[in-house]
Amino acid sequence: GENVEQHPSTLSVQEGDSAVIKCTYSDSASNYFPWYKQELGKRPQLIIDIRSNVGEKKDQRIAVTLNKTAKHFSLHITETQPEDSAVYFCAATPGDYKLSFGAGTTVTVRA
Amino acid sequence: DGGITQSPKYLFRKEGQNVTLSCEQNLNHDAMYWYRQDPGQGLRLIYYSQIVNDFQKGDIAEGYSVSREKKESFPLTVTSAQKNPTAFYLCASSGGQGGGQPQHFGDGTRLSIL
Numbered sequence: 001g002e003n004v005e006q007h008p009s010t011l012s013v014q015e016g017d018s019a020v021i022k023c024t025y026s027d028s029a030s031n032y033f034p035w036y037k038q039e040l041g042k043r044p045q046l047i048i049d050i051r052s053n054v055g056e057k058k059d060q061r062i063a064v065t066l067n068k069t070a071k072h073f074s075l076h077i078t079e080t081q082p083e084d085s086a087v088y089f090c091a092a093t094p095g096d097y098k099l100s101f102g103a104g105t106t107v108t109v110r111a
Numbered sequence: 112d113g114g115i116t117q118s119p120k121y122l123f124r125k126e127g128q129n130v131t132l133s134c135e136q137n138l139n140h141d142a143m144y145w146y147r148q149d150p151g152q153g154l155r156l157i158y159y160s161q162i163v164n165d166f167q168k169g170d171i172a173e174g175y176s177v178s179r180e181k182k183e184s185f186p187l188t189v190t191s192a193q194k195n196p197t198a199f200y201l202c203a204s205s206g207g208q209g210g211g212q213p214q215h216f217g218d219g220t221r222l223s224i225l
Contacts, residue, residue, distance in 0.1 A: 001170070006153075032211035043201065043216040044154070051211075089153055095211040097142055097161055098169065101153035 002027040004092050006102025014110050019077040021105045023090035026071070030092040033073050034099070035064060038087045047088075048075070080109045114138040117202050117217035123225045124189065124196060132187045132220045134202035141206065143185035144214060147171060148199040157200075160185055189222065197223050 003026040013019045025033075031052035036044035050057045050064045050073065057064050061080075066073040073092075077084055090102040118133045136143065142161050146154040156169030160179040174193025179185055185204075189196045200220045205212040 004153075034213060043218050046213050046215070049213060093211050095209060097144075097159050097167075097205075097210040098156060099144075099214060101155075103153045104151070 001098065002030055002092055002094060002100040004090060004100045004102045006090050006105055008105060009103065010106045010108070012108045012110060013080050015080060015082060017080055019075075019080055019084070019107055019109075021075045021088055021090065021107075022072060023074070023092075023102050024070075024072040025092040025100075027092070027094050028068075028071065029094035030071075031095050032093050033064070033066060034091050035062075035075050036089045036091070038089065038104075040086075044089060077107075080107075082109050082111055085109045115202060115204055115215060115217035117200075117220050119220060120218065122220055122222045124222060125225050127191045129188055129190050130222070132189070132200055132202075132222070134185045134187065134217060135183055136185075136202075136204045136217075137183065138204055138206060138215065139182070140204035140215075141182070142204060142210075142212070143179070144203040144205075145169075145175070145177065145185070145187045146201045146203065148201060148219075154201060157187065 006023045034049035037047045038044040061078045063076045087104045091099045093099045115136045124130045144159040145157040158177040160166035176188045202217045203214040205214045
């Protein structure tokens, strides 16, 4: 099955700086890559996703890039704000119903 | 997501007891999922259902059971065979054709052992 590794496990950034989280996947058939944000004790919320026919996608301060050859994808958050502090999860699926998640990155934005 | 309701929010289980977690959705989604989340870890898939009256095991199905008698409902039973049930349980659903669709989550149920 699919195996997703996520780095780093924790990330501390100064408010206004950028944050980058990287994930690698093992199944070359994977074609859908969502990112979720989870605040403490809350549900994961989808913040952005990308499909394998696209190399990059942007939504305001958030962007995701995909490198199919290297089998890795990254989340970029620019101009970080205190409300960006949360745990972020990447995930991947080969298009079946089984979504494999990374272990998560705890992002702390320092004021 | 207001369209997925999980209950109860907190649940306590006595040793040897089966407990059932409820998940209801009004999004008209065909697919539903159950995940387990342990502290500091990602989400692990317990069971999923693509359509009514059909479901498949995920990566950690042992000690759990599900049913899908209605499109809107996908209850999860944590049986006494699950020796370490303490965790945060999340239900999700997705629409569209096939897999690889955005999954939307409920608020979760936190299960603890008495």
